[in-house]
Amino acid sequence: xxxxxxxxxxxxxxxxxxxxxxxxxxxxxxxxxxxxxxxxxxxxxxxxxxxxxxxxxxxxxxxxxxxxxxxxxxxxxxxxxxxxxxxxxxxxxxxxxxxxxxxxxxxxxxxxxxxxxxxxxxxxxxxxxxxxxxxxxxxxxxxxxxxxxxxxxxxxxxxxxxxxxxxxxxxxxxxxxxxx
Amino acid sequence: xxxxxxxxxxxxxxxxxxxxxxxxxxxxxxxxxxxxxxxxxxxxxxxxxxxxxxxxxxxxxxxxxxxxxxxxxxxxxxxxxxxxxxxxxxxxxxxxxxxxxxxxxxxxxxxxxxxxxxxxxxxxxxxxxxxxxxxxxxxxxxxxxxxxxxxxxxxxxxx
Amino acid sequence: xxxxxxxxxxxxxxxxxxxxxxxxxxxxxxxxxxxxxxxxxxxxxxxxxxxxxxxxxxxxxxxxxxxxxxxxxxxxxxxxxxxxxxxxxxxxxxxxxxxxxxxxxxxxxxxxxxxxxxxxxxxxxxxxxxxxxxxxxxxxxxxxxxxxxxxxxxxxxxxxxxxxxxxxxxxxxxxxxxxxxxxxxxxxxxxxxxxxxxxxxxxxxxxxxxxxxxxxxxxxxxxxxxxxxxxxxxxxxxxxxxxxxxxxxxxxxxxxxxxxxxxxxxxxxxxxxxxxxxxxxxxxxxxxxxxxxxxxxxxxxxxxxxxxxxxxxxxxxxxxxxxxxxxxxxxxxxxxxxxxxxxxxxxxxxxxxxxxxxxxxxxxxxxxxxxxxxxxxxxxxxxxxxxxxxxxxxxxxxxxxx
Numbered sequence: 001x002x003x004x005x006x007x008x009x010x011x012x013x014x015x016x017x018x019x020x021x022x023x024x025x026x027x028x029x030x031x032x033x034x035x036x037x038x039x040x041x042x043x044x045x046x047x048x049x050x051x052x053x054x055x056x057x058x059x060x061x062x063x064x065x066x067x068x069x070x071x072x073x074x075x076x077x078x079x080x081x082x083x084x085x086x087x088x089x090x091x092x093x094x095x096x097x098x099x100x101x102x103x104x105x106x107x108x109x110x111x112x113x114x115x116x117x118x119x120x121x122x123x124x125x126x127x128x129x130x131x132x133x134x135x136x137x138x139x140x141x142x143x144x145x146x147x148x149x150x151x152x153x154x155x156x157x158x159x160x161x162x163x164x165x166x167x168x169x170x171x172x173x174x175x176x177x178x179x180x
Numbered sequence: 181x182x183x184x185x186x187x188x189x190x191x192x193x194x195x196x197x198x199x200x201x202x203x204x205x206x207x208x209x210x211x212x213x214x215x216x217x218x219x220x221x222x223x224x225x226x227x228x229x230x231x232x233x234x235x236x237x238x239x240x241x242x243x244x245x246x247x248x249x250x251x252x253x254x255x256x257x258x259x260x261x262x263x264x265x266x267x268x269x270x271x272x273x274x275x276x277x278x279x280x281x282x283x284x285x286x287x288x289x290x291x292x293x294x295x296x297x298x299x300x301x302x303x304x305x306x307x308x309x310x311x312x313x314x315x316x317x318x319x320x321x322x323x324x325x326x327x328x329x330x331x332x333x334x335x336x337x338x339x
Numbered sequence: 340x341x342x343x344x345x346x347x348x349x350x351x352x353x354x355x356x357x358x359x360x361x362x363x364x365x366x367x368x369x370x371x372x373x374x375x376x377x378x379x380x381x382x383x384x385x386x387x388x389x390x391x392x393x394x395x396x397x398x399x400x401x402x403x404x405x406x407x408x409x410x411x412x413x414x415x416x417x418x419x420x421x422x423x424x425x426x427x428x429x430x431x432x433x434x435x436x437x438x439x440x441x442x443x444x445x446x447x448x449x450x451x452x453x454x455x456x457x458x459x460x461x462x463x464x465x466x467x468x469x470x471x472x473x474x475x476x477x478x479x480x481x482x483x484x485x486x487x488x489x490x491x492x493x494x495x496x497x498x499x500x501x502x503x504x505x506x507x508x509x510x511x512x513x514x515x516x517x518x519x520x521x522x523x524x525x526x527x528x529x530x531x532x533x534x535x536x537x538x539x540x541x542x543x544x545x546x547x548x549x550x551x552x553x554x555x556x557x558x559x560x561x562x563x564x565x566x567x568x569x570x571x572x573x574x575x576x577x578x579x580x581x582x583x584x585x586x587x588x589x590x591x592x593x594x595x596x597x598x599x600x601x602x603x604x605x606x607x608x609x610x611x612x613x614x615x616x617x618x619x620x621x622x623x624x625x626x627x628x629x630x631x632x633x634x635x636x637x638x639x640x641x642x643x644x645x646x647x648x649x650x651x652x653x654x655x656x657x658x659x660x661x662x663x664x665x666x667x668x669x670x671x672x673x674x675x676x677x678x679x680x681x682x683x684x685x686x687x688x689x690x691x692x693x694x695x696x697x698x699x700x701x702x703x704x705x706x707x708x709x710x711x712x713x714x715x716x717x718x719x720x721x722x723x724x725x726x727x728x729x730x731x732x733x734x735x736x737x738x739x740x741x
Contacts, residue, residue, distance in 0.1 A: 038365060040372050040394055041737055042419035045463070045500055049489070052482035067367045083333050084314040085372065085393045088365050090335060114412070117328045117397035118321050119313070127336040138500050203672050204435060232562055236675075236703040240690055252688065254675055254703075258562060258578065265675065286565040289711045297399075312392035312740055321400060328400055 022159060029073075029099065030155040033062040033148075036072035038092060041079030043106040046138040055141035060148050069095040074151075080108035081121045093128045101155070103147060104130045107137045182207045182262040185229055189264075193219060206265055213251075213268040217278045223255065223264070224283055231257040231264065234280070237290040239298045243324050247271040249300050253280075270300055279305040297322035357385050362725070364393050370467070372736040373710070375725065382721040387714045394736040402700040406666030407433055407507060410700065415501040417702065418738040421460035421681045423452045423492075426505035431586065432676035432687040433507050436669050439636050445509050446587040447629040451522075452495065452504065453587075454618040454625075458529070459488050460681030460733075461569075461611040461618075468608065468730035469540060472549055477536045484532040487525045494521070507667055508642050509635025519626050526619055533615060541612070550605035554716045554728035557602055564712040568683025568705050569614060570732055573599035573606040580679035592624050607731040641667055666695025675703075682706045682733055704738045 039047060050057050057063070066072040069092045081089055093102070104124055107113040110133045112122035124130065131154060134147045186207045190197060196215035201208050211219055223231040235254040242248060247269035255264050270277050279302035281287045291302050292311040299320040302308060310317065314334065319326055331338050357378040364374045372393040378386040398417065402410045414429045415422040427449050434441060441449075466481035489499040494515055496502040504511050540546050556566070558575040567578055579596045581589040597613040599606030635642045639658045648655030671693040677686040683705030690699040709732045716732075717725050 037367075039370075041396075042416050042500060045419060048463075048482060049486065052486065053479055054483065054486045065367075080394060080396055082393060082395055083331065084395070085364065086336060087334055088363070088393075092365055115396045115401065117401055118326070118331055119395045119397045121333070121336065140499070204674050206673070206675055208673075233565055235565065235684070236686060236688065236701070238688065238701045240699045252701075254686075254688070258576075261583065263675075284565075285563055286708055286711060289707065310392075312395040314392070321397070328397070328404060 023156070026156045026158055030152040031061040033060065033074045033101075033151075034064075034066045034072045035062050035074040035076050036067070036069050036092070036096070037065050037076045037078060038089060039076075039078040040081065040085065041108065043078045043108070043138040046141060046144065047076070047078050047105065050141045050144045055145065057145065057148065060145075060152070062148065069093075070097065072096060073100050075100065075102045076105055077102065077109045077124055078105040080106075080113060080115060081124055082119050083121060084119075086121055086124075086127060089124065090127055101131045101151060102128060103132045103134065103151060105134050105144070105147075106139060107135055110135060113137060182264055185223065185231070185262050185264045188226065188229065189219060189223070192222060207263070208265040208267060210267045210269070213270055213277050216266075216268050217280065217283075219266065220253075220280050220283055229257060229262060230259045231255045231262065233258055234284040234286055235263075237280075237287055237294070239294045239300060239322075241298060241322065241324050245269070249275065249298055251277060251294070251300065275300050276303055277301075278303050281305060296320070299323070355380070360722075364390075370730075370734060370736060372740070373729075373734065375713075375729075377717075377722070377725070379722060382723075384717050384720055384722065384725065387717055389710065389713060391710070392740055395740040396737075398702070398741040399700055402697055404696070406695045407669065407697060408662075408666060410697065411505060412501065412503045415503055416737055417704075417741065418460070418680060418682070418685075418706075418735050419500065420463045420735060421456035422500065422502050423456035423496075423504060424460075424678070424680045425685065426502065427453055427587075428676070428678040428680065428685050429687055430505045430507050431678060432674055432689050433667075433669060435676050436672060436674050436689065436691060437507070437641065437667070438670075439508060439638065439641065441509055441636060442633050443588075443630055444632040445634050447625050448510060448514060448634065449505070450587050450589065450592070451622050451625050451629075452492070454622050455488055455492060457681050458615055458618050459485055461615050462488075464681075464730070464733040465608060465611055468604075468727060469536075469546070471726050471730050472546065474540065474546070477540055480532050480536050484529045487528055491522060491525055494518070506635065506642075508638065509633075513634050522622065522626065526623070530616075530619065533612070537612065541609070547605065549724075550603065550608060550727055550731075552601070552603050553720050553724045554604045554731065555602050556712065556716055560712070560715065561602070564715075565708040566683065566712060568679075568681070568709070569610045570607055570709050571683060572597065573610045574602035575600060578684075580677060580684055584677070586678060588625070588628075591628070592621050594621050604727050604731045668693065668695050669697075677703070680705060682709065682735070682738070702738075702741060704741065706732070706734050706738050710734050710739055 037047060049055060075093060075096060104110045109124050112120050132147045132151050134143055136143055186200060186209060189209055190200060193215060196212050197209060199210040223229050233256045235256045238252050240250045240252060242250060249270040251268050251270060253266045277300060279291055289311060291305055292308060294300050295308055296310040296312055297320055317332055357380050360377050360379060362375040364372055374390040376388045377384050398413050401413060411426060414425040417425050462481045462485050466478040470478035493499050496504040556574045561571045561574040561576040571578060575598060577598050582596055594617045597610050599610050643662055644655045644658050649659045669691045671691055673690045675686055675688045677684050685705055686703030688701040689697055692698040716728055
């Protein structure tokens with residue numbers, strides 16, 4: 001998933017950029033993940049355990065959950081999403097500004113879990129793009145930390161060239177909405 | 181243990197009773213749906229029974245029967261510890277039954293849920309709208325002829 | 340505007356109307372999935388309406404398509420902070436329909452594991468209430484206590500949260516070696532943590548000011564709204580299924596049932612706190628009295644045979660095959676069976692038609708009725724009081740929406 005329309009890229013524009021700039025921007029981004037926990041169901045208990053004292057996720061710099069999507073860059077979709085809840089999830093995702101990543105936490109968010117019925121969405125990736133899937137019902141806290149580390153690897157390897165630069169925001173006001 | 185409740189109802193309303201049993205110690209009486217409010221008011225006001233708590237309210241679907249929906253009410257008396265189950269059947273052609281929210285205000289949400297899941301409508305209910313499913317959902321999911329995987333998404337694909 | 344007009348607001352010369360605010364479904368203090376629409380006049384709540392159903396997962400419909408044993412994992416995820424209590428309530432209902440009685444050792448183990456689950460339930464509820472009032476530290480202390488309990492539950496059942504431990508006619512496996520010593524050791528740690536938080540919170544000026552006299556529910560209202568469990572007991576409604584209609588071996592154990600007087604948020608917090616101490620005492624007594632013996636009923640139509648029999652004899656293989664494919668055949672009829680869960684009276688109404696799959700499974704969810712009364716509990720309070728009141732009724736969305 002490329003990243004577009006962010007402040008740094010607009011300032012640097014089409015100029016030549018050394019790889020050091022790439023790695024330092026990515027380093028800063030991966031160690032300061034501000035997460036928005038979209039918690040609905042049982043996986044929320046394991047989420048609370050990960051942020052608790054035993055399996056401390058604060059060492060990833062992702063300590064304090066931001067309860068507003070406008071201030072967050074990592075969306076944790078935790079728990080089953082029903083069809084009634086799905087428009088709200090899309091709304092929250094659209095409100096987040098770039099760069100943003102999505103972690104789908106648990107079997108129900110990744111694929112509907114064992115609820116194959118009239119009320120459950122069979123995976124949130126039918127509607128929003130997902131970066132890391134965590135299987136498990138619920139996943140163990142160690143699996144969650146592994147997923148955060150995998151996401152950090154993914155962020156570290158994002159290249160400047162793969163980020164598209166849009167025309168100036170002032171003239172042509174395009175909204176960032178994720179890569180398709 | 182709650183045999184006294186069953187005996188009193190059988191004696192007071194002999195014409196409205198269709199059946200009664202005591203399977204596994206759960207006293208049950210099946211009545212006609214028109215008599216529901218009468219019987220409920222009787223058991224609530226009677227000094228010896230004092231049944232003051234509505235424990236649960238639900239519905240079961242028997243599609244082969246003539247009257248398809250069977251409403252099931254569970255009651256409890258906090259003073260005397262009596263329990264009684266009252267059932268009344270409702271047909272699909274005339275899916276109306278009296279609401280008991282006047283007697284027990286806690287019946288509000290369960291009746292909305294029965295309307296949402298089965299389609300049984302309640303007379304004099306203060307706000308009969310869907311509770312668990314979203315507006316625009318067509319059909320009543322817990323009926324036996326509603327296929328379990330029939331999804332109606334608001335946004336996004338079917339699967 | 341003169342001084343008079345501002346202070347004299349109710350004089351009727353200001354043209355005002357109530358404001359409609361949406362505390363929406365994706366709200367951190369709404370535990371994720373409830374939408375409260377409040378009409379407010381300044382800061383005071385005049386009227387409110389709740390919208391639920393954002394986590395409806397079709398439990399009752401799914402249960403009609405599975406055998407009796409396959410429904411047990413679905414029951415784990417109903418009240419997901421105390422999954423063992425739901426498991427045991429369901430298998431008790433099916434066992435009553437079959438007319439069988441489980442061995443004595445199983446009853447003791449069910450009491451012990453059930454009370455451990457009740458401990459995690461009350462720890463989580465109180466921790467969430469305190470965190471939402473600004474006390475992040477006691478939340479983390481209780482999470483630490485809960486981790487000890489999860490590690491213990493994992494040693495017994497194999498999973499931390501979604502345990503799937505109970506079976507029809509018994510349990511999945513026996514307690515491991517050294518369970519008693521480990522539990523008693525953990526209890527000293529857990530009791531120390533509860534005492535620490537008690538010192539921080541119970542007589543704390545801030546929490547008492549915020550919680551006393553808010554969200555008052557009278558005893559008559561508790562009965563009229565069908566509210567049982569800690570919320571009902573805090574209002575003075577003296578009803579506990581374990582004492583009044585005992586099941587398993589609760590009639591042989593001694594415990595007290597805490598009853599509140601005022602029915603406000605502070606009383607609900609105190610009732611849950613005391614119930615945690617009572618749960619620890621019940622487990623200690625049960626660990627002394629637990630007998631040795633089998634853990635499952637010895638009936639080939641109900642209990643799965645051991646793997647040595649399955650692979651070495653024809654009857655074992657046939658029994659295994661029939662039990663897995665067709666399920667336990669339960670005679671036709673219906674039952675309403677109830678136990679005491681973390682939130683109140685948890686009832687299962689099961690209708691069977693004689694086959695291996697249930698015809699209808701209805702769960703009577705205690706927090707459904709607790710949440711219905713929320714509108715009347717927040718009336719007259721300020722917006723800032725909605726959060727502690729809502730937290731103290733312990734709404735668990737898995738049970739509310741099923």
